[in-house]
Amino acid sequence: MPKSDQPINPFETARRQIDIVADLIGLDSGIREVLKHPKRELTVNFPVRMDDGSYRVFTGHRVQYNMARGPTKGGIRYHPQVTLDEVRALAAWMTWKCAVVNIPYGGAKGGVVCDPKHLSHAEVERLTRRYASEIAPIIGPEMDIPAPDVYTDSQTMAWIMDTYSMLKGYSVPGVVTGKPISLGGSEGRGEATGRGCAYVIREASKDVGLKVKGASVAVQGFGNAGSVAANLLYDEQGAKIVAVSDSKGGIVKTDGLNPHAVEAHKQKTGSVVGFPGAKSATNEEILEAKADILIPAALENQITAKNADKIQAKIVAEAANGPTLPEADTILFERGVTVLPDVLANAGGVTVSYFEWAQDIQGYYWALNEVNQRLERTMMKSYADVHQVATERKVHNRTAAYVLAIQRVVDATRLRGIYP
Numbered sequence: 001m002p003k004s005d006q007p008i009n010p011f012e013t014a015r016r017q018i019d020i021v022a023d024l025i026g027l028d029s030g031i032r033e034v035l036k037h038p039k040r041e042l043t044v045n046f047p048v049r050m051d052d053g054s055y056r057v058f059t060g061h062r063v064q065y066n067m068a069r070g071p072t073k074g075g076i077r078y079h080p081q082v083t084l085d086e087v088r089a090l091a092a093w094m095t096w097k098c099a100v101v102n103i104p105y106g107g108a109k110g111g112v113v114c115d116p117k118h119l120s121h122a123e124v125e126r127l128t129r130r131y132a133s134e135i136a137p138i139i140g141p142e143m144d145i146p147a148p149d150v151y152t153d154s155q156t157m158a159w160i161m162d163t164y165s166m167l168k169g170y171s172v173p174g175v176v177t178g179k180p181i182s183l184g185g186s187e188g189r190g191e192a193t194g195r196g197c198a199y200v201i202r203e204a205s206k207d208v209g210l211k212v213k214g215a216s217v218a219v220q221g222f223g224n225a226g227s228v229a230a231n232l233l234y235d236e237q238g239a240k241i242v243a244v245s246d247s248k249g250g251i252v253k254t255d256g257l258n259p260h261a262v263e264a265h266k267q268k269t270g271s272v273v274g275f276p277g278a279k280s281a282t283n284e285e286i287l288e289a290k291a292d293i294l295i296p297a298a299l300e301n302q303i304t305a306k307n308a309d310k311i312q313a314k315i316v317a318e319a320a321n322g323p324t325l326p327e328a329d330t331i332l333f334e335r336g337v338t339v340l341p342d343v344l345a346n347a348g349g350v351t352v353s354y355f356e357w358a359q360d361i362q363g364y365y366w367a368l369n370e371v372n373q374r375l376e377r378t379m380m381k382s383y384a385d386v387h388q389v390a391t392e393r394k395v396h397n398r399t400a401a402y403v404l405a406i407q408r409v410v411d412a413t414r415l416r417g418i419y420p
Contacts, residue, residue: 009085010085010086010088010089010090011085011086011088011089011092012085013089014088014089014092014093015036015092017402018032018035018036018092018406019032019036020399020402021399021402021403021406022035022406024393024395024399024403025403025406025407025410027406027410031410031413031414034413035066035406035409035410035413038063038064038065038066038088038091038092039064039065039066039067039106040063040064040138041061041062041063041064041084041088042061042062042063042135042138043059043060043061043084044059044060044061044062044131044134044135045057045058045059045060046058046060046130046131046134047130048123048126048127048130049126050123051120051122051123058112058113058114058127058130058131059112059113060110060111060112060113060131060134060135061082061084061087061110061111061112062076062087062108062109062110062135062138062139062144062146063084063087063088063090063091063108063109063110064091064106064108064138064143064144065088065091065092065094065095065106065107065108065109066092066095066106066107066409067106068106068409068412068413068416069098069099069104069105069106069408069409069412070104070105070106071105071106071140071141071142071143071144071145072091072094072095072105072106072107072108072143072144072145073094073098073105073106073107073108073144073145073147073177073350073353073354073357074090074091074094074107074108074109074110074146074147074149075090075109075110075146075147075148075149075150075152075178076109076110076111076112076131076146076147076148076149076152076156076160077109077110077111077112077149077150077151077152078111078112078114078115078116078124078127078150078151078152078156079111079113079114079115079150079151080113080114080115081113082111082112082113086111087109087110087111088109090109091107091108091109092107093107093321093343094106094107094108094109094350095107095405095409096343096401096402096405096406096409097342097343097347097350097405098350098354099404099405099406099408099409100343100344100347100382100385100386100401100404100405101344101347101350101351101378101379101382102378102381102382102385102408103350103351103354103378104354105145105350105354106409108144108146109149110135110146110149111149112127112131114127116151117151124156125159128156128159128160128163129159129160129162129163132159132160132163132164133163133167136163136164136167139164139175140164140172140175141172141174141175141357141360141361145174145175145176145177145353145357146160146175146176146177147176147177147178147350147353148178153178154178154179154180154185155180157176157177157178157179157180158179158180158183160175160176161173161175161176161179161183161184164176173360174357174360174361177189177353177354177356177357177360178353178356179356184356184359184360184365185356186352186353186355186356186359186365186366186371187365187366187367187368187371188352188368188371188372188375189349189352189353189356190224191224191228192348192349192351192352192353192375193224193225193228193319193346193348193349194224194225194226194227194228194229194230194231194232194297194319194348195228195229195232195348195372195375196345196346196347196348196349196351196352196375196379197225197229197295197297197317197319197340197345197346197348198228198229198232198233198236198237199348199375199376199379199380199383200317200340200344200345200379200382200383201229201233201293201295201315201317201340201345202237203379203380203383203384204315204317204338204340204383204387205293205315207338207387208314208315208338210292210293210314210315212233212237212238212239212293213237213238213239214238214239214240215239215240215292215293216239216240216241216242216290216291216292216293217230217233217234217239217240217241217242217291217292217293217294217295218242218243218244218286218287218289218291218293218294218295218313219241219243219244219245219286219295219297220244220245220250220283220286220287220294220295220296220297220298220302220323221245221246221295221296221297221298221299221319221320222244222245222246222262222263222266222272222297223246223297223298225297225319225320225346225349226244226295226297226298226319227259227263229295229297229317229319230244230259230295231259231260231263233293234258234259234260239293240256241256241257241258241259241262242254242256242257242289242290242291243257243281243286243289243291244257244259244262244272244286245272245281245282245283245286245298246266246271246272246273246298247271247298248270248271248272248273249271249272249273249280249281249282249283250272250273250280250281250282250283250285250286251272251273251274251275251278251279251280251281252278252279252280252281252285252286252289253275253277253278253279254290257275257278261275262275283298283302284307287302287303287307287310287311288307288310288311288312289312290312291312291313292313292314292315293313293314293315293316293317294311294313294315294316294317295316295317295318295319296316296317296318296319296320296323296324297319297320298320298323299320299323300320300321300322300323301322301323301325302320302323302324303316303323303324303325303328303332304325304327304328305325305327305328305331307328308327308328308331308332308335309331309335311332311335311337313337314337314338315337315338315339315340316332316337316338316339316340317340317345318339318340318341318342318345318346319342319345319346320342320346321342321346322342323342324339324341324398329396329398330396332396333396338397339396339397339398340383340397341397341398341401343398343401343402343405344382344383344386344397344401347379347382348375348379351375351378351379352371352375355371355374355375385404386400386401386404387400389401389403389404
């Protein structure tokens with residue numbers, strides 16, 4: 001075990017999670033070892049010409065974790081702290097996330113060690129195109145489909161798609177997802193994560209005997225996923241938004257906030273802080289606010305053993321990745337709090353990425369209402385599957401989701417066998 005003052009190795013965490021589920025479902029040592037190793041890893045070091053004419057060498061990674069259920073899928077992040085073990089862990093978690101919502105993908109992830117905040121727009125473009133050309137031999141619509149992640153966006157994906165297409169000699173829109181609509185992106189992709197989260201909250205509320213209409217909601221992290229989930233719960237399900245926050249702080253209004261007005265205030269001022277008629281609060285206080293539903297949509301490691309017993313919500317829906325630590329999961333479960341884990345609650349994004357890929361492959365694009373209807377069906381079925389496993393095995397939803405996902409990957413691996 002790492003010392004307390006050392007950073008936790010995310011890949012060791014990912015492998016421990018596999019062991020926990022493998023013990024639970026009785027996996028033999030051979031298949032367990034297969035699940036604990038990435039299928040393919042590529043590390044590339046490549047030069048990029050800077051605006052002043054000099055050259056810098058950057059390091060990038062692409063890890064394809066498991067292909068048993070189909071081509072791999074996962075984002076590309078640009079961050080100075082990117083490490084190979086981080087990318088391995090994220091690729092493993094993408095494998096389970098795709099399996100939870102039962103889409104025909106394995107998991108992958110990529111990253112470049114850089115700080116895009118200190119690069120010009122032109123430098124980021126040249127870095128992206130060079131990285132894309134370096135990983136081009138192992139990506140493609142039938143092999144591995146990248147997407148945006150930390151500090152990458154639809155423009156980044158457009159550059160990757162163009163670079164790959166130039167290498168092929170024809171346009172290949174299905175090589176990436178998260179593209180602009182005009183290049184084969186999907187309607188509804190921008191709000192898919194928040195929308196999927198709202199659907200799962202609605203389904204879970206039925207099982208805990210909570211009516212979403214009139215229920216109070218607190219959102220930590222009023223960014224894309226958090227604001228969309230809040231807006232949809234408010235507009236479509238009649239929930240009452242009582243607390244929201246962003247990186248600069250939070251606000252509380254017990255008789256309810258209009259999330260659209262809060263969003264407009266944030267766009268105007270840069271933060272939700274200072275919204276007229278609301279009390280100020282810290283991000284920590286937002287987590288502990290008196291609310292029926294809590295949506296952690298900010299950073300990882302927010303709900304810990306120290307504050308888990310102070311959470312007042314009946315449902316915790318993880319729109320962010322990894323906001324709840326394992327020891328907090330146990331405390332919440334024992335207290336009867338329903339946690340909707342990230343691999344389920346925020347899987348709407350990868351689900352609509354799958355829809356985008358399917359549309360690109362067909363060359364036939366769907367209307368927004370069709371995308372949303374298909375997303376709703378997928379999230380409802382996925383929640384029902386996880387809830388059934390949790391009930392049958394008497395475990396919390398995160399363990400249930402991992403059991404479901406890992407069993408699906410194991411089944412595919414065993415059916416395919418080992419070649420040659």
